[in-house]
Amino acid sequence: MMFDKDIQIRGKHATYWKALSKGPANARDTSKSFKVFENYIYVYMLAPIIGIVYGHRGKIDSTNSKDTAGMLAEILIKNQSKLKYIYRLIMLLDDSEGLTKEEKLNRAFHEDDNEESTKAGLAVFHSYFLGGLEILYENFVERCITDEDYIQRMYEFVEEFKREQKIDETPLDINELLKSR
Template identity: 35%
Template sequence: MAGKMKNSDDRILDYFKTEPIVLNGRFARYADAMWTQNTINDQSKFSKLLDLYAVAAIIGFRKNRRLADDKMSPNDKRTIQLDQIASNYTRFYTIMQVILLLDDSCGLEPAEKAKMAFDANPKSEKMYTENMELFHSYARGGLEYLYEVLVTRPIGLDDEFEDARVSNIMEFIKNPINNEVV
């Protein structure tokens, strides 16, 4: 099975199958600003936290924005449960493979990156942990970027809509994501 390995305790570690995804601190607050649990309303930009997180990983990668976890506020947490992730495993694993193939932060040669992205068994628990952190760091960067663009961006004189929600979404659509760091 893709992404699976055994660690020193003979537990099987598999990307996105061994532990829930937890958003901590400001990242939980960013998610709350764009998603409302069990509710689809005008304020929610995403119907599921899982969808927001998948999109955030892609956007964080495209914007080359990686951020460390924020565990300073232990009460601010949002969790994507394993059963939700399992039903969307292919989506998350495919995003992981793309990140492993295209990320240059580790200084690996293309053949090494391809082997890591498609190897069914990471070489070590350390590699597994580093790859998961790489994914999550991009997702956190994408969450912050989406929050800045969709929630906190002030309406400008050039905006054609007075409603901040509509204006911010239109601005996001008009300006394609590129690799420039903002």
């Protein structure tokens, strides 16, 4: 099964994860810096999407192995349907392993009970999570000092994303599409 066990990471990515979000309710945060995310699960859901959109996969780096971050299975299980949805998107969009369309579809939708396939899929998911953490940390921790910096960077990041993904150039007229149904 996926997203039903505690997860914990060490090293620089743990530092990044903690820097981007408010900690669990029982954790003391001594940092005075602005936190982009309300909690760890939001980072865990968004970072892989950022990683795949920007084509950036991270590798575990435990050089600073004293720092750890993680989540309990209870939180993952509570958000399991959303996480599986994101997982399936990642499996369909990832081209790093040279899988055919059929193999991608099978990994995304038909192999949840195949331990070997799920393990490989989760490795891909987590590599995009780490890559997304790196991008988010660079953009919102390294580049920002004041609250104004965060607001400005957030605006710039969203505008860059819209431009790069050509969101405003969508040829579909959503209203027309909805009317035709």
